[in-house]
Amino acid sequence: MTGSLQIKNNTYYMVLNEVKNGQRKQKWISTQLPVKGNKRKAEALLEETLFSYKTQEQQVPPIQTQSETKGILVTDLIQDWYQIAKNKVDLNTYESYVLISETLIIPYFKQLGLTVNDMTVETLQKFFDDKFDHGRADRKGGVSPSYLRQFRNILKQSLDEAVKQGLIPVNPCQFVKLPRKDRPKVRFYSPAQVKALLEAAKGDPLYNLIRLTVLFGLRRSEVLGLQWDAVDFDAKRFTIRSVVTGVTTIYEKDKPKTAASRRSFALTPVAREIFEEVKREETENRRLFGSSYIENSYVFKQANGEPFKVRYVSNHFSRLLKNNGLPHIRFHDLRHTCASLLLSNSASLKDVQDYLGHSDIQMTANIYGHLDSSRKETLTNDISRLIG
Numbered sequence: 001m002t003g004s005l006q007i008k009n010n011t012y013y014m015v016l017n018e019v020k021n022g023q024r025k026q027k028w029i030s031t032q033l034p035v036k037g038n039k040r041k042a043e044a045l046l047e048e049t050l051f052s053y054k055t056q057e058q059q060v061p062p063i064q065t066q067s068e069t070k071g072i073l074v075t076d077l078i079q080d081w082y083q084i085a086k087n088k089v090d091l092n093t094y095e096s097y098v099l100i101s102e103t104l105i106i107p108y109f110k111q112l113g114l115t116v117n118d119m120t121v122e123t124l125q126k127f128f129d130d131k132f133d134h135g136r137a138d139r140k141g142g143v144s145p146s147y148l149r150q151f152r153n154i155l156k157q158s159l160d161e162a163v164k165q166g167l168i169p170v171n172p173c174q175f176v177k178l179p180r181k182d183r184p185k186v187r188f189y190s191p192a193q194v195k196a197l198l199e200a201a202k203g204d205p206l207y208n209l210i211r212l213t214v215l216f217g218l219r220r221s222e223v224l225g226l227q228w229d230a231v232d233f234d235a236k237r238f239t240i241r242s243v244v245t246g247v248t249t250i251y252e253k254d255k256p257k258t259a260a261s262r263r264s265f266a267l268t269p270v271a272r273e274i275f276e277e278v279k280r281e282e283t284e285n286r287r288l289f290g291s292s293y294i295e296n297s298y299v300f301k302q303a304n305g306e307p308f309k310v311r312y313v314s315n316h317f318s319r320l321l322k323n324n325g326l327p328h329i330r331f332h333d334l335r336h337t338c339a340s341l342l343l344s345n346s347a348s349l350k351d352v353q354d355y356l357g358h359s360d361i362q363m364t365a366n367i368y369g370h371l372d373s374s375r376k377e378t379l380t381n382d383i384s385r386l387i388g
Contacts, residue, residue: 012042072116074109081158121172145179188337200324209300217338227297236267
C-alpha cells in the first residue's frame, strides 16, 4: 500500500494505491482539510492511514462487508471500548468514562440509531455543538469546553478502535472543532462568609473536615485520604501522602496527584485542636457503637466508622449551604477560598503554589493570577500615597 496527497476543490485528498491480482487500484479519501495551513496535518493523516492499512494487512482480519459494517452501532463500539480502557487507566478514570458515556454520550447516538459508518465530521460536530448549547441533563444549559474535551477523548479513543478494526479508514473525531477553553472561573468566600459558614456548620458531621480544608486548602481527595499515621502530634506536623477518590466506589491511592501534592504542614494550635476533637469523637463513637463500629485508620468518617464517600461530602456540603442561606459554592471552592485568603494577606503566587501543592507556578498563575493582580494594585496604591 502506497499513497500520496492530492488537491481537489481546495481540499487535501489521500490517494491510496493498492495492487491486487496484478491490478493497481486507486482509492481517493478526503481529509476534509482545507489546503491553506494544513499541509503538515494532511501528511500526518496520510502516514497514519497508511500505517493503519499495513497493520490490517499483517493481521489479516476478517473481511467486513458493507452490510456488516453498517450494522455496528456507535453505542456498541463505545461500550466495547470500555473493556480496552479498563486495562489502561485507573479505576477512578474508568468509572468516569463509563458515567459520562452512559449519561451524556450514548443516549444521544442511541436515540438517532447511528452506526460507525455514520460518524462523519459533520455528524460529530453537530453532537458537540448540541452539547455545548444544551448538554446538561435537564437541557437548560450547555456543558463547559473542558467537559466537551472529555467527550472528545472518549469518542476519539472509541473510533480509533474502529480504525484499527478496519471499519472506517480515518477517525473523523480528530477534525472536530471545539470552543476555546476559558480561564477557570474561581469562586470563593470572603472572610465574613467563611465565618458564617463555620458558625452554621457547628455540630454538623462535616464541621471539622470543612475547617481543615479551608485552613490548608486541601483537595477533597486529600482530606478524605488523611489517616492517623500521617498525623504526628509529637513532631507537630501532618503529611498529605494518600488520597481517596471514586466516581461510584471509594478508591484509595497511596500517592497524591503529583509529587508536589505530597506536602507537610505544621500542626498549628488550631489544626491540633481539630485533630484532637476528631479523635475524641472517634473514641466516643467507638464506645457507643460497640462491636458494630467499622474499624479503619481514616481521620474523617461517619459516626459508625464508615469512611465518608466522595459524593456524600459534596452533596451534604451543598445542602448545608442551602439550608443556611449561604451562597452556593462547590466543596472544591473551599480550596480557592484558602488561596484567596493567602493572597489577600500578602502571600506570593509561589507561596500559594507550594501551599496548595500545584506542580508548577503557571497553573497557580492561570487560576489565581487575577487575584494576585488585585493585590499588586493595592500595593501600588500604597506606594503612590507614600511618594505622592
